[in-house]
Amino acid sequence: MSKANLLDRRQVVSTLLANRKDVVAIGGLGASTNDMCAAGDHARNFYLWGGMGGAAMIGLGLALAQPKLPVLVITGDGEMLMGMGSLATIGLQKPSNLSIAVLDNEAYGETGGQTSHTSAAADLVGVARACGIGDARAISTMAEVEAFAKAVHDVSAGPRFANVKIDSASLERILPTRDGTYIVNRIRGDLGFQPI
Amino acid sequence: MHARADAADTAPTWPDDIFATLQRFDVRQVPYVPDAGHSKLIQRVLGSSTMRGIALTTEEEGVALLAGAWTGGQRGVLLMQSSGVGNCINMLSLIPILRFPFLTLVTMRGEWGEFNPWQVPMGSTTQGVFELSGVQVLRASNAAEVPAVLEAAAAQAYNALTPTAVLLSQRLIGAKVFTK
Numbered sequence: 213m214s215k216a217n218l219l220d221r222r223q224v225v226s227t228l229l230a231n232r233k234d235v236v237a238i239g240g241l242g243a244s245t246n247d248m249c250a251a252g253d254h255a256r257n258f259y260l261w262g263g264m265g266g267a268a269m270i271g272l273g274l275a276l277a278q279p280k281l282p283v284l285v286i287t288g289d290g291e292m293l294m295g296m297g298s299l300a301t302i303g304l305q306k307p308s309n310l311s312i313a314v315l316d317n318e319a320y321g322e323t324g325g326q327t328s329h330t331s332a333a334a335d336l337v338g339v340a341r342a343c344g345i346g347d348a349r350a351i352s353t354m355a356e357v358e359a360f361a362k363a364v365h366d367v368s369a370g371p372r373f374a375n376v377k378i379d380s381a382s383l384e385r386i387l388p389t390r391d392g393t394y395i396v397n398r399i400r401g402d403l404g405f406q407p408i
Numbered sequence: 409m410h411a412r413a414d415a416a417d418t419a420p421t422w423p424d425d426i427f428a429t430l431q432r433f434d435v436r437q438v439p440y441v442p443d444a445g446h447s448k449l450i451q452r453v454l455g456s457s458t459m460r461g462i463a464l465t466t467e468e469e470g471v472a473l474l475a476g477a478w479t480g481g482q483r484g485v486l487l488m489q490s491s492g493v494g495n496c497i498n499m500l501s502l503i504p505i506l507r508f509p510f511l512t513l514v515t516m517r518g519e520w521g522e523f524n525p526w527q528v529p530m531g532s533t534t535q536g537v538f539e540l541s542g543v544q545v546l547r548a549s550n551a552a553e554v555p556a557v558l559e560a561a562a563a564q565a566y567n568a569l570t571p572t573a574v575l576l577s578q579r580l581i582g583a584k585v586f587t588k
Contacts, residue, residue: 238476258479263502266472273476273484276437276460281480295472297465304463392505396479405481408569 240267240287249388265294275310303344309367340373347372437484439470445515445581467492478508521583
């Protein structure tokens, strides 16, 4: 596809979360977690500021614990590459309520824009599919993003994976809370769990 | 990862004690990287209607999984062998940051009659890695002490949110026998 048509990451994430209803969303370390905050803070947003490579697995643990809730992981290509084995783990468990959207700018944007493996060789959609995630989409248009956002709410047909090609523009940082205990307990509270 | 020479009729019963304790503490998600020392417990988990065994590609996945499980209201336990502890180090930072209950059961290699020198470096640093990472270490060296150690570990992990690792010593599980 033409580089000129790459999507805007904030528009992609806003669209993914626009009609979120009961979705629990996990933002991977890096710009993805900022994008989620830019789309509007929410009690069911799980912002990661560390644990690189762990976003998809946090999503899996949540999805297995809450099988009726749609769980959406939004992360970057670098974060997904670091946790690539988790696609095999998810492909084995097949949680039907889990969706993963990778914002792929083919670069490590937070550390100086060094190119990532997806820029030249690695095909994350192919990896996801080869790991047993049948619904694995390469997305390059907003219409496809909208269709994926709708599919996220079907908790009987996942797991699903989307690799969304985005431009590499460095945007103003919209910083979510960094207090991990607050983040977890806010989601737990919203799901109806009491503190220990 | 390693087949041991145990015959089925001499299978130990301490894994059943572990399973019973985990059941009593309402553990629901059991991520694991296989080890011969954990094979009976993994079998029990995979046959259970209340626990879900989750095979991992690498142990750090399990740390992140348990964070997600707790956020969704479930307790879990991570099963691995000592060499896997090193694979977890950065992900262990999630535990104090997110403050979720963390219990891991680690079968030890690289000690007590070890044959394979390649197991020794990580086996020798397993306890130190946990302690530097803020995880308290308890150890079971013989079958008789397994129930009490598991009870204490599960209680402090789930009731007091004290990150806890139980090292199941090679003396307990038996050194791997290499035969030609």
